[in-house]
Amino acid sequence: MGFFTKTRRSGARLNVPALVQVAAIAIILIRCVDLLMLFNLLGWKGLQELIFRSAQTWSLTLVFLASLVLLFVDILCAFSVVKGRSWARWLYLFAQISAFGYLWAASLGYGYPELFSIAGENRREIFHSLVMQKLPDIMVLLLLFIPSPSRRFFRLQ
Template sequence: MGFFKKSASSHARLNVPALVQVAALAIIMIRGLDLLMIFSTLGVPGMREFIHRSVQTWNLTLVFLGSLVLVFVEIYCAFSLVKGRNWARWVYLLTQVIATGYLWAASLGYGYPELFSIAGESKREILRTLVMQKLPDMLVLLLLFIPPASRRFFRLQ
């Protein structure tokens, strides 16, 4: 019955601030909804076409695989945040910088705009759309870095 006994360290980890729990859940929900919306929009034939287009060249394949790795890293960070891993919020911040930077560059014509880009007539319109698209992730980052309870939680763990 030692399996059900809780150690002193497991009790300490149960005191996760609500803001950190909300942030971790939001990361999982945002990524899950992103995937669900892509599947819903494209359907099975569209997904097949998307994957087929994504693996036509080595560069496109690397971008496609990199985006999948980024999603899995973000989800892993969400689970690690609840455990009080300070590195997880920094890695999540890094994933957001990478994703935002790539979307911005691809939308301006660098990289592979046909795969990952934001449509717009001007840089200002593209930037506005990008900010609106990344707003949930920015709010999650604020929950992880700004409130004193969140900072204290990661400092104590």
């Protein structure tokens, strides 16, 4: 059984492995839950204050815009991996490495705003909290890169 099946109406149709479908759905759900938790944490006034504060300086504006771009890149990657685009899983990996690096730096006091930092008493505690926070993304990356059906799916496209 191949990755393509022929139907009368649509011609060739792509059979997406279940693991890739789960990974794509997980990416979208993780981002939606992240946004809901952020809105719950800040509330309407806190969200307005974050946007207002982000517009105060160029560095904060760039961080805010970069976080929005990262959100849209993640969602683009989710839709693209289902279409079999191998570049999308690599872009998702790069986006997660970038987000992890920025959160690590912000948590150690090298970035703004404080909203993007992880609380902890020492580097080990911060790193553990950060890994636990990024665990769903790590699991998605494992689904996209490790299982042989996923690798074969992206190789054939």
